[in-house]
Amino acid sequence: MKILCLHGAGSSGAILERRMSSLRRELDPSFELVFVDGPFECGRGPGVSEYQRGPFFSHTRGYSPANIAQAVRYLEDILEEEGPFDGIFGFSQGSGLILSYFHQQQTVGNPVAVKFACLFSTAMPCSSDASLGRGVISKLREKEYDVTDTFIATGKDLTSEEREFVQILQRTVVDAAIQDPQFPWTDLDVYRRGELDEIPRVMYSSAIAQKIQIPTVHVWGQNDFEYMVQMARLSSSLCEPSMSKTVSHSGLHDMPKKQNEIKAVLREINWALAQA
Numbered sequence: 001m002k003i004l005c006l007h008g009a010g011s012s013g014a015i016l017e018r019r020m021s022s023l024r025r026e027l028d029p030s031f032e033l034v035f036v037d038g039p040f041e042c043g044r045g046p047g048v049s050e051y052q053r054g055p056f057f058s059h060t061r062g063y064s065p066a067n068i069a070q071a072v073r074y075l076e077d078i079l080e081e082e083g084p085f086d087g088i089f090g091f092s093q094g095s096g097l098i099l100s101y102f103h104q105q106q107t108v109g110n111p112v113a114v115k116f117a118c119l120f121s122t123a124m125p126c127s128s129d130a131s132l133g134r135g136v137i138s139k140l141r142e143k144e145y146d147v148t149d150t151f152i153a154t155g156k157d158l159t160s161e162e163r164e165f166v167q168i169l170q171r172t173v174v175d176a177a178i179q180d181p182q183f184p185w186t187d188l189d190v191y192r193r194g195e196l197d198e199i200p201r202v203m204y205s206s207a208i209a210q211k212i213q214i215p216t217v218h219v220w221g222q223n224d225f226e227y228m229v230q231m232a233r234l235s236s237s238l239c240e241p242s243m244s245k246t247v248s249h250s251g252l253h254d255m256p257k258k259q260n261e262i263k264a265v266l267r268e269i270n271w272a273l274a275q276a
Helices: 013-019 021-026 065-081 093-108 134-143 150-154 160-179 226-237 259-275
Strands: 002-006 032-036 040-042 056-058 087-091 116-120 216-221 244-249
Touching: 002 013, 002 065, 002 093, 013 021, 013 032, 021 259, 065 093, 087 093, 093 116, 093 226, 116 259, 134 160, 160 226, 216 226, 216 259, 244 259
Parallel strands: 002 032, 002 087, 087 116, 116 216, 216 244
Antiparallel strands: 040 056
8 A cells, every 4th residue: 555645835755754653653564655855945844843854845836826736747747656656645735735636637537646645734725727716816806905904804895705715815824824924825915916827726615616526534633723723624625525534633733643543543544445
């Protein structure tokens, strides 16, 4: 059972391998975990301890549709060149990229190269499709709405679609940018003044044409930052409910550590394998 593993932003395959040590000890010996580095060297990422040695990597240069398309192409190359893989595990940014890949393949009608995924503490999932949410984003941009202004989320001059989009941003990336200067999404003014094709296409349930049909397991820490919990919940909502499971553990932005929580994750991984 060969599994590809993708780390978070400003981390590395080696760091994720150490983070997953408790889970790895409980996995069936038939599981072969393959850890890779993202293609772009970068600074230390959010939540990466100062005692962790670099280099550090990111799976993407940014979060525009073109950036996400580039990241998805790189993932496709890994899946082809180092595979075949039975499944894929991701952490934080790595998990977001996996959902981007699933969404793109499903949109264009191509099969995915894995049977299931286990996604830990998923960061904000974005699409490589520049048409996704284009109408809402264009209208907000024309109005020069500041998405960081909490008052506008309830403004009467917003349509229900615009209000939903702004509220999603405020619960996730806006809150993250305010609380953590290391969070990759620092220039939120892009939604007001940026080039239209450079604006990230955040994926959320009502914006995508069809929910992701691949068996997925979503895992996050109950005591993680609230904006990360919101991102993980948003990510889970992108997937067909009958094809997804969720597990919450007592930790922060990390892998589950307690034995009973690890066992719960393993049960859902076995469920996903059975679905596949």
